[in-house]
Amino acid sequence: MTTTGATLPGAAGAAPIPHRSPGRPRDARCDQAIIQATLDMLAEGGIAGLSMEAVASRAGVGKATIYRRWSSKETLVVDALATLSGSDEVDAPDTGVLRDDLIAWVDSARRKSWNTQWGRILPRMLAEKDTHPEAMSLYWQRVIRPRRERVEEMLRRGMESGELREDLDVDFVADILLGPVTYRQLVRHARAVSPEQVVQVVDLVLEGIRRRP
Amino acid sequence: MTTTGATLPGAAGAAPIPHRSPGRPRDARCDQAIIQATLDMLAEGGIAGLSMEAVASRAGVGKATIYRRWSSKETLVVDALATLSGSDEVDAPDTGVLRDDLIAWVDSARRKSWNTQWGRILPRMLAEKDTHPEAMSLYWQRVIRPRRERVEEMLRRGMESGELREDLDVDFVADILLGPVTYRQLVRHARAVSPEQVVQVVDLVLEGIRRRP
Amino acid sequence: MTTTGATLPGAAGAAPIPHRSPGRPRDARCDQAIIQATLDMLAEGGIAGLSMEAVASRAGVGKATIYRRWSSKETLVVDALATLSGSDEVDAPDTGVLRDDLIAWVDSARRKSWNTQWGRILPRMLAEKDTHPEAMSLYWQRVIRPRRERVEEMLRRGMESGELREDLDVDFVADILLGPVTYRQLVRHARAVSPEQVVQVVDLVLEGIRRRP
Amino acid sequence: MTTTGATLPGAAGAAPIPHRSPGRPRDARCDQAIIQATLDMLAEGGIAGLSMEAVASRAGVGKATIYRRWSSKETLVVDALATLSGSDEVDAPDTGVLRDDLIAWVDSARRKSWNTQWGRILPRMLAEKDTHPEAMSLYWQRVIRPRRERVEEMLRRGMESGELREDLDVDFVADILLGPVTYRQLVRHARAVSPEQVVQVVDLVLEGIRRRP
DNA sequence: ACATAATCGAGACGGTACGTCCCGTCTTGTG
């Protein structure tokens, strides 16, 4: 998962010729400690408030050990964010009943947005999307898009089953569902969306996209 | 819209004694030169490639003259960008036809959010909201709230005239209208909402909040 | 006494044509306050730790008021030190008995060197004689030399009366008398010369410079 | 003779474990380049015209590299000057004839004090003795005290052999011998003591402290 | 067993920019 292209142990599968490189191998615990320290500091002060010196110190690692793995602050941040996608599975069930599934999905987003790590890192990323566009782009690919694919899948099935209109822009519908939740979290920090309001939004959208009888 | 505590003109009403502060007054040409240099450098190298030292030098100004007005690089950038938005006027007409007015209002937000300067200033404010809550609060009061008051007024009139349901949370409805536009601007910078999609959103929401027959 | 050559009121005596310059006359209290503040700060931190800004502030005066009288920090310091000469008269009597007079004079220097203002300003001046040679030179002329002229006068009279050898370098003899007192004060701050040691030194020197029988 | 708390070579005696400090060691060439640049600039513009920024630039060194070794401009200058004095050896012989030895010793002090570097470092130390007492204390221990021990030894031997009075305060006698030389150096920079005057002083003092027949 | 070689923590290195403090000058309104 490193951007520098250095092969991590175990990543290559059953290579025909192992030919392990000589010398002391890299210590996997370093990778872990560095990533963790980076995520901690991102949540605390964003990319701007993140210094390689502090990451090294917090991870109990020399600066060179970081630069041996990542060529710059940006690539480190990008990789650190990438690790977030795996651990944060979309915990929305798949009941087959569209309304319930949508509600569950939006509510999952609502809960996630209040989770500390998610809730703090997103605004930081947004603020710095001009300064560090690659980081934001990777954050989208690795963290956000996987979640969205779930709801787009739901909507597409609804279209196929005839429950929804056939001319939907599923991408945009997902934005309408997610918009209010995200807007409140970001812009109006103190006024979170309630579970009841999640239902309101889903019903409102559903009414607009359901196939007309 | 300075973020520093400068007294705002016209805020005091009929003050008995104006009581100008003593000493040499600030030179307005400096403000102008600094803002201009900042904008120039922003255009050339982005926020990352902007140094106070270079701004001072390009503006033909001492660094202290900048710090006398803005306490940090962030506040300077925010103010510089703010000057670009020019007239903060909500350029939405008031026709009396609710659907048309809502469409006009959301579309005005869409156009504004698509402006480079607007598109950059909001995320920056969001990033600072933990570190400098007062800056975000000021931004909300001066920029965002006046716009929202317009739409809340529309919705309230719709409730009074019987066109809309009477149990609406106008604040939340405004968020649903604004959510998709802002969400796309912030999170999906490359995919702006189209005028057609504005109409879709308004119709969708309107259908959900209209008084049932 | 100003180095800028501006005529102070009352300094010119009975000028044929008074022809007072128009406008508001300078406030003599300002001169005083500035000089006093300068001396205070010199005693506290030397020339290095003296800022015009602080002098102005402590004197309750605008910076321009200082620069109207003195063209630079150096000229101000020089003039401030010059005022010291007047107030610190040599309080040694003139009994006619050489030994007593010398003891009284050296002891006066011993007491002076422990006085706060004298004792603190001299080492400061010495330390900065390379940085500000003019200041040191003026300090010598105005403050130190007048004291020394007293002892040189005594020694010359002793030579004339036949009590002392006729080939004395009075200047150097004064240095021998003053050397130990000053050396202890400056270099060995904690070990001041005692009144008894003053007598020892004078007797020692006197024995060496008395006319051989 | 660094003023910073660097461990002195040879101070530890027979340490069981030398325990080199970890990390990249300081580059000795930097020390050299910085000192040299400092001395060059001192020669050109004096202490006043010496800026750390210029020293760094001329030495081809980062500012931090200087501040890692010296905590301020003052300490750097002091150390730079100290390196000039080269051998701190007291170049006075030990002939066994008291008068000759004293003359040689005082004359050695005279020659030293007349050196530019020596002449500048002492007054500077004096100025700092209030602010940085430990620096002055170190200077005393390393530079001044070793010299004085030589003369005190001479005087004590003179007392033991019966050549001198037995009630002498050798410390004070040393001050009387050194006083005139130092006084002229510090206060009357332009008028150095001549070799002949050294003889005068020694004879004068010797006459006062010799055992009466 | 032992040299080889890449790793590790630590921290010095040349730089760049930071935000602060003064310098000596200039510009206000009020005596």
Place this chain on the structure above:
DNA sequence: CACAAGACGGGACGTACCGTCTCGATTATGT
């Protein structure tokens, strides 16, 4: 005019990180 207040261009201060570079010590392999 002088005065207090304080803004102005400029320059140096001492600090914080950047990304690179040595150090001595550690840790596997390939002889």
